[in-house]
Amino acid sequence: MECECSDEHWRIERLRIASLHRDDGGVPKTWWGDAIRSLIHVSRRFARLGSKHPVFPSKRAHSGGVPWSAAFTPQTRPPATIATGKRKISAPQRLCGLKSALPLQGSARMRPFETERAYTKRPMEKKWKIAGINFDHFHMGDLLRMVHEHPSAEIVGISDEQPGRMEEAVRNFAIDQSNVFADYRECLEKTKPDMVILCPAAARHGEWTEKVAPFGVHILMEKPFAASVAEADRMVAAMQPGKQLAINWPLRWVASHVTTQRLVREGLIGEVTEVHFYDGNRGPLYHGADKIEKEPTAAEKDASWFYQQDQGGGSLLDYLGYGTTLGTWYHNGRKPTEVTCMADEPAGLEVDEHSITIARYDCGLSKFETRWGTFTDPWILQPQPKCGFVVKGTDGTIASYDYESNVRVQTRANPEGYEIEAEKLEPPLENPVQYFLHCLDNDQPIEGPLSVETSRIGQQIVDTAFQSAKAKRTLPLVE
Numbered sequence: 001m002e003c004e005c006s007d008e009h010w011r012i013e014r015l016r017i018a019s020l021h022r023d024d025g026g027v028p029k030t031w032w033g034d035a036i037r038s039l040i041h042v043s044r045r046f047a048r049l050g051s052k053h054p055v056f057p058s059k060r061a062h063s064g065g066v067p068w069s070a071a072f073t074p075q076t077r078p079p080a081t082i083a084t085g086k087r088k089i090s091a092p093q094r095l096c097g098l099k100s101a102l103p104l105q106g107s108a109r110m111r112p113f114e115t116e117r118a119y120t121k122r123p124m125e126k127k128w129k130i131a132g133i134n135f136d137h138f139h140m141g142d143l144l145r146m147v148h149e150h151p152s153a154e155i156v157g158i159s160d161e162q163p164g165r166m167e168e169a170v171r172n173f174a175i176d177q178s179n180v181f182a183d184y185r186e187c188l189e190k191t192k193p194d195m196v197i198l199c200p201a202a203a204r205h206g207e208w209t210e211k212v213a214p215f216g217v218h219i220l221m222e223k224p225f226a227a228s229v230a231e232a233d234r235m236v237a238a239m240q241p242g243k244q245l246a247i248n249w250p251l252r253w254v255a256s257h258v259t260t261q262r263l264v265r266e267g268l269i270g271e272v273t274e275v276h277f278y279d280g281n282r283g284p285l286y287h288g289a290d291k292i293e294k295e296p297t298a299a300e301k302d303a304s305w306f307y308q309q310d311q312g313g314g315s316l317l318d319y320l321g322y323g324t325t326l327g328t329w330y331h332n333g334r335k336p337t338e339v340t341c342m343a344d345e346p347a348g349l350e351v352d353e354h355s356i357t358i359a360r361y362d363c364g365l366s367k368f369e370t371r372w373g374t375f376t377d378p379w380i381l382q383p384q385p386k387c388g389f390v391v392k393g394t395d396g397t398i399a400s401y402d403y404e405s406n407v408r409v410q411t412r413a414n415p416e417g418y419e420i421e422a423e424k425l426e427p428p429l430e431n432p433v434q435y436f437l438h439c440l441d442n443d444q445p446i447e448g449p450l451s452v453e454t455s456r457i458g459q460q461i462v463d464t465a466f467q468s469a470k471a472k473r474t475l476p477l478v479e
Contacts, residue, residue, distance in 0.1 A: 128150075131159065189215075201313075224312075225247045225325075254403060255422035263420070272391055282374055283372045313351040321462050323357075323389075326449055338477060339464040341358070343469040406419040
Protein backbone atom coordinates (compact mmCIF):
# COMPACT_ATOMS: atom_id res chain seq x y z
CA MET A 1 0.00 0.00 0.00
CA GLU A 2 1.37 3.42 -0.97
CA CYS A 3 0.83 6.53 1.12
CA GLU A 4 1.22 10.18 0.21
CA CYS A 5 4.50 11.83 1.24
CA SER A 6 5.73 15.35 0.72
CA ASP A 7 8.30 16.24 -1.91
CA GLU A 8 10.67 17.05 0.92
CA HIS A 9 10.48 13.43 2.07
CA TRP A 10 11.34 12.29 -1.43
CA ARG A 11 14.28 14.68 -1.58
CA ILE A 12 15.58 13.03 1.61
CA GLU A 13 15.07 9.54 0.16
CA ARG A 14 16.85 10.65 -3.03
CA LEU A 15 19.92 11.53 -0.93
CA ARG A 16 19.79 8.25 0.99
CA ILE A 17 19.55 6.17 -2.17
CA ALA A 18 22.35 8.07 -3.88
CA SER A 19 24.62 7.61 -0.86
CA LEU A 20 24.29 3.83 -1.18
CA HIS A 21 25.56 3.74 -4.77
CA ARG A 22 28.97 5.36 -4.89
CA ASP A 23 30.67 3.51 -7.73
CA ASP A 24 32.52 6.38 -9.40
CA GLY A 25 32.86 4.65 -12.75
CA GLY A 26 36.46 5.81 -13.06
CA VAL A 27 35.52 9.51 -13.34
CA PRO A 28 38.26 11.85 -12.04
CA LYS A 29 37.58 13.60 -8.71
CA THR A 30 37.32 17.15 -10.00
CA TRP A 31 34.44 19.63 -9.87
CA TRP A 32 33.20 18.44 -13.24
CA GLY A 33 33.87 14.84 -12.23
CA ASP A 34 31.54 15.28 -9.24
CA ALA A 35 28.77 16.45 -11.56
CA ILE A 36 29.28 13.52 -13.93
CA ARG A 37 29.36 11.06 -11.04
CA SER A 38 26.10 12.48 -9.73
CA LEU A 39 24.45 11.82 -13.10
CA ILE A 40 25.92 8.31 -13.14
CA HIS A 41 24.51 7.58 -9.66
CA VAL A 42 21.04 8.73 -10.66
CA SER A 43 20.98 7.10 -14.08
CA ARG A 44 22.12 3.76 -12.66
CA ARG A 45 19.53 3.91 -9.94
CA PHE A 46 16.71 4.72 -12.31
CA ALA A 47 17.89 2.07 -14.78
CA ARG A 48 17.46 -0.51 -12.01
CA LEU A 49 14.09 0.91 -11.04
CA GLY A 50 12.81 1.21 -14.61
CA SER A 51 12.21 4.95 -14.33
CA LYS A 52 11.97 7.10 -17.47
CA HIS A 53 12.38 10.38 -15.67
CA PRO A 54 15.97 11.64 -15.34
CA VAL A 55 16.90 13.97 -12.51
CA PHE A 56 19.62 16.52 -13.12
CA PRO A 57 21.72 17.81 -10.21
CA SER A 58 21.88 21.56 -9.86
CA LYS A 59 24.68 21.83 -7.31
CA ARG A 60 27.93 20.06 -6.62
CA ALA A 61 27.88 17.67 -3.69
CA HIS A 62 29.35 18.27 -0.29
CA SER A 63 30.73 14.73 -0.36
CA GLY A 64 30.71 11.63 -2.51
CA GLY A 65 29.21 13.38 -5.54
CA VAL A 66 25.69 13.47 -4.04
CA PRO A 67 23.79 16.61 -5.14
CA TRP A 68 22.06 18.17 -2.14
CA SER A 69 19.60 20.22 -4.15
CA ALA A 70 18.32 17.47 -6.49
CA ALA A 71 14.83 16.34 -5.49
CA PHE A 72 12.29 13.79 -6.56
CA THR A 73 9.04 15.02 -8.04
CA PRO A 74 5.79 13.09 -7.56
CA GLN A 75 6.30 11.66 -11.08
CA THR A 76 9.72 10.18 -10.28
CA ARG A 77 8.99 8.31 -7.08
CA PRO A 78 10.73 4.90 -7.20
CA PRO A 79 9.18 1.82 -5.66
CA ALA A 80 12.26 1.31 -3.45
CA THR A 81 11.98 -1.30 -0.71
CA ILE A 82 13.89 -1.69 2.49
CA ALA A 83 14.44 -4.99 4.26
CA THR A 84 13.17 -5.17 7.82
CA GLY A 85 13.24 -7.90 10.38
CA LYS A 86 9.73 -9.08 9.46
CA ARG A 87 8.77 -7.73 6.07
CA LYS A 88 9.72 -5.37 3.29
CA ILE A 89 8.28 -1.88 3.24
CA SER A 90 8.25 0.68 0.50
CA ALA A 91 10.21 3.89 0.78
CA PRO A 92 7.01 5.97 1.02
CA GLN A 93 5.77 3.89 3.94
CA ARG A 94 9.09 4.25 5.75
CA LEU A 95 9.21 7.98 5.22
CA CYS A 96 5.71 8.81 6.40
CA GLY A 97 5.89 10.21 9.89
CA LEU A 98 9.59 11.05 9.64
CA LYS A 99 10.01 14.67 10.64
CA SER A 100 13.09 15.48 8.61
CA ALA A 101 16.51 14.18 7.63
CA LEU A 102 17.95 17.65 7.65
CA PRO A 103 20.33 18.84 10.42
CA LEU A 104 18.48 19.79 13.58
CA GLN A 105 18.02 23.44 14.41
CA GLY A 106 18.46 25.46 17.56
CA SER A 107 20.42 23.85 20.37
CA ALA A 108 20.77 20.64 18.36
CA ARG A 109 22.26 22.26 15.28
CA MET A 110 25.21 20.26 14.03
CA ARG A 111 28.78 21.47 13.62
CA PRO A 112 30.29 21.08 10.15
CA PHE A 113 31.25 17.43 9.77
CA GLU A 114 34.52 16.21 8.32
CA THR A 115 32.99 14.44 5.36
CA GLU A 116 31.38 17.65 4.13
CA ARG A 117 34.87 18.95 3.37
CA ALA A 118 36.27 15.72 1.97
CA TYR A 119 36.14 16.49 -1.74
CA THR A 120 36.76 20.22 -1.65
CA LYS A 121 40.49 19.55 -1.54
CA ARG A 122 43.28 20.93 -3.65
CA PRO A 123 46.05 18.65 -4.96
CA MET A 124 48.76 17.82 -2.44
CA GLU A 125 51.75 20.05 -3.01
CA LYS A 126 54.39 18.43 -0.81
CA LYS A 127 55.73 15.21 0.62
CA TRP A 128 54.99 15.23 4.33
CA LYS A 129 57.88 14.21 6.57
CA ILE A 130 56.64 12.27 9.60
CA ALA A 131 58.43 10.89 12.65
CA GLY A 132 57.14 8.40 15.22
CA ILE A 133 58.29 9.09 18.76
CA ASN A 134 57.68 6.97 21.90
CA PHE A 135 56.49 3.41 21.39
CA ASP A 136 54.78 2.91 24.78
CA HIS A 137 51.53 2.15 22.96
CA PHE A 138 51.67 -0.56 20.29
CA HIS A 139 49.28 1.49 18.12
CA MET A 140 52.44 3.21 16.89
CA GLY A 141 52.90 0.29 14.48
CA ASP A 142 49.41 0.80 13.04
CA LEU A 143 49.92 4.55 12.58
CA LEU A 144 53.34 4.14 10.97
CA ARG A 145 51.81 1.68 8.52
CA MET A 146 49.30 4.36 7.51
CA VAL A 147 52.18 6.76 6.88
CA HIS A 148 54.11 4.10 4.95
CA GLU A 149 51.10 3.51 2.66
CA HIS A 150 50.28 7.19 2.12
CA PRO A 151 51.43 8.44 -1.31
CA SER A 152 52.32 11.90 0.00
CA ALA A 153 54.01 10.97 3.27
CA GLU A 154 57.25 9.35 4.36
CA ILE A 155 58.66 8.06 7.63
CA VAL A 156 61.79 10.16 8.14
CA GLY A 157 62.64 8.88 11.60
CA ILE A 158 61.54 6.93 14.67
CA SER A 159 62.65 7.25 18.27
CA ASP A 160 62.19 5.38 21.52
CA GLU A 161 64.11 5.17 24.76
CA GLN A 162 63.96 1.37 24.48
CA PRO A 163 65.47 0.56 21.05
CA GLY A 164 64.15 -3.00 21.09
CA ARG A 165 60.59 -1.72 20.78
CA MET A 166 61.41 -0.19 17.39
CA GLU A 167 62.73 -3.38 15.77
CA GLU A 168 59.37 -4.49 14.39
CA ALA A 169 58.78 -1.10 12.74
CA VAL A 170 62.28 -1.11 11.26
CA ARG A 171 61.58 -4.50 9.66
CA ASN A 172 58.01 -3.73 8.56
CA PHE A 173 58.77 -0.40 6.91
CA ALA A 174 62.40 -0.86 5.85
CA ILE A 175 63.58 2.09 7.96
CA ASP A 176 67.28 2.78 7.60
CA GLN A 177 69.25 2.54 10.84
CA SER A 178 70.49 6.09 10.31
CA ASN A 179 66.90 7.22 10.92
CA VAL A 180 66.44 5.25 14.15
CA PHE A 181 67.15 7.14 17.37
CA ALA A 182 67.16 6.53 21.11
CA ASP A 183 67.12 10.30 21.75
CA TYR A 184 64.00 12.13 20.56
CA ARG A 185 65.87 15.44 20.32
CA GLU A 186 68.41 13.96 17.92
CA CYS A 187 65.57 12.50 15.87
CA LEU A 188 63.82 15.86 15.57
CA GLU A 189 66.99 17.87 14.90
CA LYS A 190 68.33 15.54 12.21
CA THR A 191 65.13 14.52 10.39
CA LYS A 192 63.21 17.83 10.72
CA PRO A 193 59.72 16.30 10.43
CA ASP A 194 56.58 18.26 9.59
CA MET A 195 54.46 16.08 11.86
CA VAL A 196 55.15 13.79 14.80
CA ILE A 197 53.10 10.79 15.91
CA LEU A 198 53.24 10.31 19.69
CA CYS A 199 52.22 7.09 21.51
CA PRO A 200 53.35 7.50 25.12
CA ALA A 201 51.73 5.99 28.20
CA ALA A 202 48.44 7.68 29.05
CA ALA A 203 49.86 9.58 32.02
CA ARG A 204 52.73 11.06 29.97
CA HIS A 205 50.86 12.73 27.11
CA GLY A 206 51.37 16.22 28.51
CA GLU A 207 55.06 15.60 29.19
CA TRP A 208 55.75 14.38 25.64
CA THR A 209 53.71 17.07 23.95
CA GLU A 210 55.69 19.70 25.86
CA LYS A 211 58.93 17.99 24.82
CA VAL A 212 58.12 17.80 21.11
CA ALA A 213 55.91 20.85 20.40
CA PRO A 214 58.77 23.41 20.72
CA PHE A 215 60.31 21.91 17.58
CA GLY A 216 57.50 23.51 15.57
CA VAL A 217 55.70 20.35 14.40
CA HIS A 218 52.10 19.23 14.05
CA ILE A 219 51.28 16.43 16.51
CA LEU A 220 49.03 13.38 16.17
CA MET A 221 48.61 11.97 19.68
CA GLU A 222 47.28 8.44 20.07
CA LYS A 223 44.35 8.17 22.47
CA PRO A 224 43.51 9.05 25.20
CA PHE A 225 43.74 12.83 25.14
CA ALA A 226 45.52 13.14 28.50
CA ALA A 227 45.64 12.00 32.11
CA SER A 228 43.48 14.97 33.16
CA VAL A 229 41.74 18.05 31.82
CA ALA A 230 44.54 20.21 33.24
CA GLU A 231 47.11 18.17 31.33
CA ALA A 232 45.00 18.41 28.15
CA ASP A 233 44.99 22.20 28.48
CA ARG A 234 48.78 22.17 28.90
CA MET A 235 49.10 20.19 25.70
CA VAL A 236 47.04 22.71 23.74
CA ALA A 237 49.03 25.59 25.20
CA ALA A 238 52.33 23.92 24.26
CA MET A 239 51.59 23.89 20.53
CA GLN A 240 53.43 26.47 18.43
CA PRO A 241 51.40 29.07 16.48
CA GLY A 242 49.97 27.60 13.27
CA LYS A 243 50.57 24.00 14.35
CA GLN A 244 47.69 21.58 14.91
CA LEU A 245 47.18 18.95 17.60
CA ALA A 246 44.90 15.99 16.84
CA ILE A 247 43.88 13.13 19.13
CA ASN A 248 43.37 9.80 17.38
CA TRP A 249 40.52 7.54 18.49
CA PRO A 250 40.68 4.35 16.39
CA LEU A 251 36.92 3.72 16.74
CA ARG A 252 36.40 6.96 14.80
CA TRP A 253 37.54 5.03 11.72
CA VAL A 254 35.05 2.16 12.08
CA ALA A 255 32.58 2.42 9.19
CA SER A 256 29.50 1.56 11.23
CA HIS A 257 30.18 4.38 13.71
CA VAL A 258 30.84 6.88 10.91
CA THR A 259 27.57 5.85 9.26
CA THR A 260 25.78 6.33 12.58
CA GLN A 261 27.10 9.88 12.88
CA ARG A 262 25.91 10.68 9.36
CA LEU A 263 22.44 9.35 10.11
CA VAL A 264 22.34 11.31 13.37
CA ARG A 265 23.47 14.45 11.57
CA GLU A 266 20.78 13.98 8.93
CA GLY A 267 18.15 13.81 11.68
CA LEU A 268 17.01 10.24 11.01
CA ILE A 269 16.34 9.53 14.70
CA GLY A 270 15.54 13.08 15.78
CA GLU A 271 17.51 14.69 18.59
CA VAL A 272 19.89 12.36 20.43
CA THR A 273 18.84 11.78 24.05
CA GLU A 274 20.91 8.74 25.10
CA VAL A 275 24.21 7.11 24.13
CA HIS A 276 24.96 3.59 25.39
CA PHE A 277 28.55 2.34 25.03
CA TYR A 278 30.09 -1.02 25.91
CA ASP A 279 33.60 -1.76 24.69
CA GLY A 280 36.93 -3.33 25.42
CA ASN A 281 38.84 -6.50 24.60
CA ARG A 282 40.32 -9.57 26.24
CA GLY A 283 43.06 -7.36 27.63
CA PRO A 284 45.62 -4.84 26.31
CA LEU A 285 48.45 -7.36 26.08
CA TYR A 286 46.55 -10.03 24.15
CA HIS A 287 47.30 -8.27 20.85
CA GLY A 288 49.92 -6.01 19.31
CA ALA A 289 50.28 -3.81 16.24
CA ASP A 290 48.05 -4.84 13.33
CA LYS A 291 45.91 -6.74 15.91
CA ILE A 292 48.31 -9.70 15.93
CA GLU A 293 47.22 -12.01 18.78
CA LYS A 294 49.54 -12.69 21.72
CA GLU A 295 49.42 -14.55 25.02
CA PRO A 296 50.93 -12.34 27.73
CA THR A 297 52.94 -13.76 30.60
CA ALA A 298 52.56 -12.70 34.22
CA ALA A 299 55.93 -10.97 33.96
CA GLU A 300 54.79 -8.97 30.95
CA LYS A 301 51.71 -7.83 32.85
CA ASP A 302 53.82 -6.75 35.81
CA ALA A 303 56.13 -4.75 33.53
CA SER A 304 53.44 -3.12 31.38
CA TRP A 305 52.34 0.46 31.96
CA PHE A 306 48.79 -0.67 31.20
CA TYR A 307 48.71 -2.27 34.66
CA GLN A 308 50.39 0.62 36.53
CA GLN A 309 48.12 3.21 38.10
CA ASP A 310 50.68 6.03 38.04
CA GLN A 311 51.12 5.53 34.28
CA GLY A 312 47.41 5.85 33.49
CA GLY A 313 46.65 2.13 33.32
CA GLY A 314 43.31 0.37 33.71
CA SER A 315 40.27 -0.21 31.51
CA LEU A 316 38.60 3.04 32.57
CA LEU A 317 41.44 5.27 31.39
CA ASP A 318 42.13 3.03 28.39
CA TYR A 319 38.61 2.77 26.98
CA LEU A 320 36.25 5.27 28.60
CA GLY A 321 37.55 8.12 26.43
CA TYR A 322 36.36 6.24 23.33
CA GLY A 323 32.80 6.22 24.61
CA THR A 324 32.72 9.74 26.03
CA THR A 325 34.44 11.35 23.03
CA LEU A 326 32.41 9.63 20.31
CA GLY A 327 29.42 10.02 22.62
CA THR A 328 30.04 13.77 22.61
CA TRP A 329 30.19 13.56 18.80
CA TYR A 330 26.78 11.88 18.74
CA HIS A 331 25.44 14.29 21.38
CA ASN A 332 26.57 17.21 19.15
CA GLY A 333 28.91 18.70 21.74
CA ARG A 334 26.44 18.56 24.63
CA LYS A 335 27.99 18.18 28.10
CA PRO A 336 26.58 16.25 31.07
CA THR A 337 25.98 18.00 34.38
CA GLU A 338 27.06 15.19 36.71
CA VAL A 339 28.71 11.78 36.55
CA THR A 340 28.57 8.58 38.60
CA CYS A 341 31.11 5.79 38.14
CA MET A 342 31.83 2.41 39.70
CA ALA A 343 35.02 0.46 38.91
CA ASP A 344 36.01 -3.03 39.97
CA GLU A 345 38.99 -3.63 42.26
CA PRO A 346 40.53 -6.94 41.13
CA ALA A 347 42.73 -8.75 43.62
CA GLY A 348 46.42 -8.45 42.88
CA LEU A 349 46.05 -5.51 40.48
CA GLU A 350 46.36 -1.78 41.14
CA VAL A 351 44.10 -0.86 38.20
CA ASP A 352 40.54 -1.71 37.22
CA GLU A 353 39.50 -4.12 34.48
CA HIS A 354 35.82 -3.12 34.40
CA SER A 355 34.02 0.21 34.89
CA ILE A 356 30.50 1.57 34.42
CA THR A 357 29.89 5.31 34.09
CA ILE A 358 26.51 7.05 34.08
CA ALA A 359 26.36 10.64 32.85
CA ARG A 360 23.34 12.88 33.46
CA TYR A 361 22.53 15.24 30.57
CA ASP A 362 19.70 17.75 30.36
CA CYS A 363 18.07 15.30 27.92
CA GLY A 364 18.49 12.12 29.99
CA LEU A 365 21.07 9.55 31.07
CA SER A 366 23.86 8.00 28.99
CA LYS A 367 25.95 4.98 29.97
CA PHE A 368 29.58 4.15 29.18
CA GLU A 369 31.00 0.74 30.16
CA THR A 370 34.61 -0.41 29.73
CA ARG A 371 35.90 -3.98 29.99
CA TRP A 372 39.23 -5.74 29.87
CA GLY A 373 38.23 -9.39 29.84
CA THR A 374 35.58 -9.65 27.14
CA PHE A 375 34.97 -13.26 26.12
CA THR A 376 36.45 -12.60 22.66
CA ASP A 377 38.14 -9.66 20.93
CA PRO A 378 35.49 -7.74 18.95
CA TRP A 379 37.65 -7.44 15.80
CA ILE A 380 37.75 -11.26 15.60
CA LEU A 381 34.39 -12.32 17.06
CA GLN A 382 31.91 -10.01 18.75
CA PRO A 383 31.54 -10.98 22.40
CA GLN A 384 28.33 -10.81 24.39
CA PRO A 385 27.52 -8.09 25.36
CA LYS A 386 28.44 -6.76 21.91
CA CYS A 387 31.01 -3.98 21.72
CA GLY A 388 29.89 -0.69 20.22
CA PHE A 389 27.18 1.96 20.57
CA VAL A 390 23.41 2.21 20.76
CA VAL A 391 22.16 5.75 20.15
CA LYS A 392 18.60 6.68 21.10
CA GLY A 393 16.87 9.76 19.74
CA THR A 394 13.47 11.40 20.02
CA ASP A 395 12.33 9.64 16.83
CA GLY A 396 14.30 6.40 16.69
CA THR A 397 17.37 4.35 17.60
CA ILE A 398 20.59 3.19 15.92
CA ALA A 399 22.63 0.15 16.96
CA SER A 400 26.23 0.49 15.75
CA TYR A 401 28.60 -2.32 16.70
CA ASP A 402 32.36 -2.39 16.19
CA TYR A 403 33.53 -3.64 12.79
CA GLU A 404 30.06 -4.73 11.60
CA SER A 405 28.96 -4.14 8.01
CA ASN A 406 25.52 -2.76 8.88
CA VAL A 407 23.82 -0.57 11.45
CA ARG A 408 20.30 -1.36 12.64
CA VAL A 409 17.75 1.46 12.75
CA GLN A 410 14.32 1.87 14.32
CA THR A 411 12.07 4.84 13.52
CA ARG A 412 8.52 5.73 14.48
CA ALA A 413 7.38 4.81 10.99
CA ASN A 414 9.35 1.57 11.06
CA PRO A 415 9.56 0.39 14.68
CA GLU A 416 10.35 -3.21 13.74
CA GLY A 417 13.66 -1.93 12.41
CA TYR A 418 15.77 -2.32 9.31
CA GLU A 419 19.45 -2.47 8.40
CA ILE A 420 21.51 0.16 6.59
CA GLU A 421 24.81 -0.85 5.07
CA ALA A 422 27.83 0.84 6.66
CA GLU A 423 29.35 3.20 4.15
CA LYS A 424 32.76 2.36 2.77
CA LEU A 425 35.36 4.82 4.01
CA GLU A 426 37.26 6.46 1.17
CA PRO A 427 40.42 8.61 1.09
CA PRO A 428 41.03 11.01 2.67
CA LEU A 429 38.72 9.69 5.38
CA GLU A 430 39.91 6.10 5.78
CA ASN A 431 42.30 6.68 8.68
CA PRO A 432 43.72 9.42 10.92
CA VAL A 433 46.91 10.00 8.90
CA GLN A 434 44.95 10.58 5.69
CA TYR A 435 42.53 12.91 7.46
CA PHE A 436 45.18 14.93 9.33
CA LEU A 437 47.28 15.46 6.20
CA HIS A 438 44.14 16.36 4.23
CA CYS A 439 43.35 19.08 6.79
CA LEU A 440 46.93 20.36 6.73
CA ASP A 441 47.02 20.40 2.93
CA ASN A 442 43.81 22.39 2.77
CA ASP A 443 44.32 24.70 5.78
CA GLN A 444 41.29 23.21 7.53
CA PRO A 445 40.77 22.76 11.25
CA ILE A 446 40.55 19.31 12.80
CA GLU A 447 36.92 18.44 13.54
CA GLY A 448 34.91 15.72 15.28
CA PRO A 449 36.47 13.29 17.79
CA LEU A 450 40.05 14.14 16.75
CA SER A 451 39.56 17.81 17.61
CA VAL A 452 40.76 19.14 20.95
CA GLU A 453 37.31 20.68 21.53
CA THR A 454 35.41 17.38 21.33
CA SER A 455 38.16 15.37 23.01
CA ARG A 456 38.29 17.85 25.90
CA ILE A 457 34.61 17.26 26.71
CA GLY A 458 35.29 13.54 26.60
CA GLN A 459 38.22 14.10 28.97
CA GLN A 460 36.02 16.07 31.38
CA ILE A 461 33.70 13.07 31.67
CA VAL A 462 36.65 10.67 32.13
CA ASP A 463 38.16 12.85 34.87
CA THR A 464 34.86 13.10 36.71
CA ALA A 465 34.25 9.34 36.36
CA PHE A 466 37.71 8.50 37.73
CA GLN A 467 37.20 10.79 40.73
CA SER A 468 33.67 9.46 41.27
CA ALA A 469 34.92 5.86 41.36
CA LYS A 470 37.50 6.83 43.99
CA ALA A 471 35.02 8.86 46.06
CA LYS A 472 32.21 6.31 45.52
CA ARG A 473 29.64 9.04 44.92
CA THR A 474 28.13 11.20 42.17
CA LEU A 475 30.15 14.30 41.25
CA PRO A 476 29.49 17.43 39.18
CA LEU A 477 31.31 17.57 35.84
CA VAL A 478 34.95 18.62 36.19
CA GLU A 479 35.60 21.93 34.44
